[in-house]
Amino acid sequence: MNEDCFNRAPGAERARHFPADPGLVGSTGNGDSKAPLFNQREPLRQPRTSPPYSENSTSAADAMVAGDFKRPSKHQPSANANSPSASRGFNEVDSLVQSSKLSASAPEFVPSGMNSYEDPSFCDDSTSYYxxxxxxxxxxxxLAHLSSSPGSFESDVEQITAMLNSWVTTEELLNELVELIYTQSTAIPNFSYTGARxxxxxxxxxxxxxxxxxxxxLLLKRCQTEYEQRGAAVRGDKETQKxxxxxxxxxxxxxxSLEIKSxxxxxxxxxxLLTALKDLMNSLFSKPVDANLICAVKLLKLTGSVLDDTWKESGQRHMDELVRRIENILLDATCSRxxxxxxxxxxxxRSSDWxxxxAAAAASNATPDNDPNYFMNEPTFYTQDGTPFTAADPDYGEKYQEILDRQEYFNDTDGENGSESELFDSEDEMEPEIEEAYETFCLEAEMRRKQ
Structure with missing residues (x-):
């Protein structure tokens, strides 16, 4: 093989040898040639991944870290690859390659310091990962899901009930379930309605x-526990009252919400619960501070109409008594404005029957005179100048007829295309005088442009 070719054997010298330069050959008085002062060689190619530095290459590594390392140019002599330190470096690389367990055909590369994730479903032991x-x-x-998405109640309640039926099978678990639902229904803001459902x-x-x-x-027994403490609760601190x-x-x-089958x-x-609510409101009014009164107002706005109707059906006047207590509080109590x-x-x-x-008449007999809700769902129309009017307007018939006439004028069709397109086509045509004046204008503009 030509000696100018690269020697590709692992660890072998990778330098290309060139003839010595005659100008750099020493001579004696006899004109005999001596060995060259040094061999001119092309520098080693910088490897993509540097091999482990030998002990003599510390200065080069320090220079690289410092940012002063530069690739040697072709005109600079390279280090002798046959030096003991270089040979030892290449031998170390060879030994690393031979002892490596890496394989190019491996399905994936996992660093030695990283623990691979194992799917718990493939574990041999019977214990679950979670x-x-x-x-x-x-x-x-x-309950947190229902609180954030109350609209999903109908679609999710059957699934959770089926799960609870397979889970809650003992008295202890049932008591725990009742306590959980009661606690969350009274602790999560605005969740009382969904909790009751x-x-x-x-x-x-x-x-x-x-x-x-x-x-x-069991739920009613849990509620009775709080009911029996109502006297102390209305007089307790702010957290107790809350x-x-x-x-x-x-x-x-x-x-x-609670329905009992008959x-x-x-x-x-x-x-x-009807009796309990009456006693709770009396307890709230017995301590007429702002927080208790606000709670009583919210409760009566929520249940007042139902309580009033139920008491009236049974001939009881409990709602009248509650209203009198409210009137006395307005006269005597020092509540805020x-x-x-x-x-x-x-x-x-309450005076307006909640x-x-x-007095609304039947739909078939309803008129504007006997039904105050007669015009409730009627649409709102607008005249040509943008004035709104409804069916309750005295001039409703006349104004509405104008809208119908105008709509008929624009939507009256004649054939497939209708008269609407003909109307716009006629608007695009100019009268003879206007058309003549427009042509004169165009001619004058053309003449001025040419001049």
Missing amino acids: EEQTLAETVTDF LCNYLSHHLTVSPPSGNFRQ KFHSYVLFLGELYL AKGPPNRAAI DVRQMLLKLVEL GRVR
Whole structure:
């Protein structure tokens, strides 16, 4: 092989040898040639990945770190590849390659210091990678989901009920479930309505029924515990009052939502809750501070019409007694101006039958004279100049006829295309005088342009 070719053997010298330069050859007095002062060689190609530095290459490594390392030019002599340190470096590289366990055909590369992820489903042991959720965690997560997405109640309640039926099979678990739902329904803001709906659904679809009582009975017992502490709660500190007020509003929602099946006729509301709500409002009025009065106003706005109708049907005057207590509070209590205004609005609301209109005639016999809601759902129209009017307007018939005439004028069709396109086509045509003047203008403009 030509000696100018590269020697490709591993670890061999990679330099290309050139003839010595005659100008750099020493001579004696006899003209005999001596060995050249040094061999002119092309520098080594810089490797893509540097091999481990030998002990003699410390200065070069330091220079590289310092940013002063430069690739040697072709006119600079390179280090002798046959030096002991260089040979030792190449031998170390060879030994690393021979002892390496890396393979190009491996499916993936995992560094030695990294622990690979193992899918828990492939574990041989029977223990699960993740601990199974407890009943408290599952119910809490579900209630938080309903709180953030109350519209999903209908689609999700069947699934959670089926899961609870397979889970809650003992009296202990049922009591835990009741406590969880009660706590969350009174702790999460604005969740009392959804919590009451959930309680009603579970009372009809939860199958477990231990000797101590079913879900509804245990829930009412839990509510009775708070009911018996009402006297101390209305006089407690702010935190105690806040928890008690949340309980009162939840009980109001529960009275409206909880249905008890009857042997005959439609389901009824729980009569025990009716009595409890009356006593709770009397307790709130017994300590007429702002927080208690605000809670009583909210409860009466929520349940006032239903309570009033139920008491009237049974011949009881409990709502009249509550209104008299409110009037006495307005005269004597030192509540704030805003709370006083709320109480006045509540009395006015009750005097208007809780905002309901009972004199509305049947739909077939309704007229503007006997039905105040006659024009409630009528649309609003606009005249040509933008003036709004409804069916209650005295000139409704005349104005509405004008709209019909104008609509008929624009939408009166003649054939396939109709007269609307013909109307716009006629607007594009110019009268003879205007057309003549326009042609004259165009000619004059052309003449001026040419000049």
